[in-house]
Amino acid sequence: MIARKNIVAILLGIELILNAAALNFVAYSRYVTNNLDGHIFSLFIIVIAAAEAAVGLAIVIRFFQIKETIHIDEATQLRN
Amino acid sequence: MFLQFLFISSAVLTVSCALGVLMVKNIMHSCVFLLGSLMGIAGLYATLGADFVAITQIMVYVGGVVILMLFAVMLTGGNDFVSRAQNLLGLPASMGNKWTYAIGLLVGVVFLLTNIQLIRGLTKALPVKTITNEFPSTVTQIGHLLVKDHVLAFEMSSVLLLGALVGAAIIARPRKQN
Numbered sequence: 001m002i003a004r005k006n007i008v009a010i011l012l013g014i015e016l017i018l019n020a021a022a023l024n025f026v027a028y029s030r031y032v033t034n035n036l037d038g039h040i041f042s043l044f045i046i047v048i049a050a051a052e053a054a055v056g057l058a059i060v061i062r063f064f065q066i067k068e069t070i071h072i073d074e075a076t077q078l079r080n
Numbered sequence: 081m082f083l084q085f086l087f088i089s090s091a092v093l094t095v096s097c098a099l100g101v102l103m104v105k106n107i108m109h110s111c112v113f114l115l116g117s118l119m120g121i122a123g124l125y126a127t128l129g130a131d132f133v134a135i136t137q138i139m140v141y142v143g144g145v146v147i148l149m150l151f152a153v154m155l156t157g158g159n160d161f162v163s164r165a166q167n168l169l170g171l172p173a174s175m176g177n178k179w180t181y182a183i184g185l186l187v188g189v190v191f192l193l194t195n196i197q198l199i200r201g202l203t204k205a206l207p208v209k210t211i212t213n214e215f216p217s218t219v220t221q222i223g224h225l226l227v228k229d230h231v232l233a234f235e236m237s238s239v240l241l242l243g244a245l246v247g248a249a250i251i252a253r254p255r256k257q258n
Contacts, residue, residue: 006107008153012114015145016098019121022133030128036221039133040230043222046133046140047237051244053145057152058248064156065255 007063007070011056018049083127086193090123093186100183107153109180115146116187123190126197132219134194 004010022042029038060070067074093116100113118141125134226234 004102008107008149008156009110012101012110012149015114015141015149016101016117019118019141023121023124026125026128026130026133030130036218036225039130039218039222040225040233042130042133043136043226044233044237046136047241050140050145051241053148054248055244055251057148058252060152061155061252070156 005072007060007072007075008057010072011053011060014056015049015053018045018052021045082193082197086123086190086197087127089186089193090120090127090190092120093117093183093190094120094124097183107157108150111146111149111153112180113183114149115142116183118142118146119187119190119194123194126194129218131198131217132222134198138191138194 004013022045025038025042025045027038029036029041063075064070097113097116097120101110101117104110104113118137122134122137122142125131125137
């Protein structure tokens with residue numbers, strides 16, 4: 001039920017994981033270290049996630065232009 | 081009291097919308113659930129006193145990444161979204177039901193409370209290390225840290241963003257007609 005075969009759904013899951021990591025950084029920054037390094041780190045995580053989303057969605061659109069689908073099992077051009 | 085209410089509503093919104101991202105079949109609905117989840121995380125940032133990160137979260141993720149995702153879904157979706165069923169209000173069934181309207185209301189409440197919390201923090205001036213309900217603004221300190229201690233990472237991230245956007249434009253450009 002959780003496993004998705006849609007490439008965009010996989011990218012959505014990656015966004016969720018990156019957000020979880022950034023939230024952990026900010027929480028530890030508040031309750032453990034008492035400085036702002038966690039905030040800086042989560043800002044860079046947000047930047048990298050934005051770059052990743054842009055490139056990933058460009059790849060998805062290109063893949064759709066070639067294969068006419070965005071099912072992950074169709075991505076077999078680099079196999080063998 | 082206010083912070084507890086903000087935390088509970090944000091946490092409920094985050095977890096329920098994250099589960100919605102995973103469980104819902106329609107990929108467009110997954111994107112909208114992701115928007116709710118990211119808004120809840122922005123509320124959690126506001127509870128932690130990270131006002132700059134919360135505003136960046138709302139502007140970059142909710143305003144940028146989710147919209148990009150929605151455009152990608154619409155460009156690659158095909159005919160998956162066409163549905164003729166209607167709900168009680170006479171709208172198509174893909175426009176949502178009472179649960180999605182409730183989640184939308186929760187998104188609005190969390191957004192309002194986040195803004196209230198951030199504006200309250202801007203008007204107060206307290207030392208950083210005291211754990212109270214009002215937080216001082218962290219924007220000045222984050223700005224100093226970004227151009228003093230972390231300036232190399234800052235510049236590298238700017239180059240990374242430039243490269244990523246140029247690469248995305250090159251990858252997604254239309255195919256040449258041979």
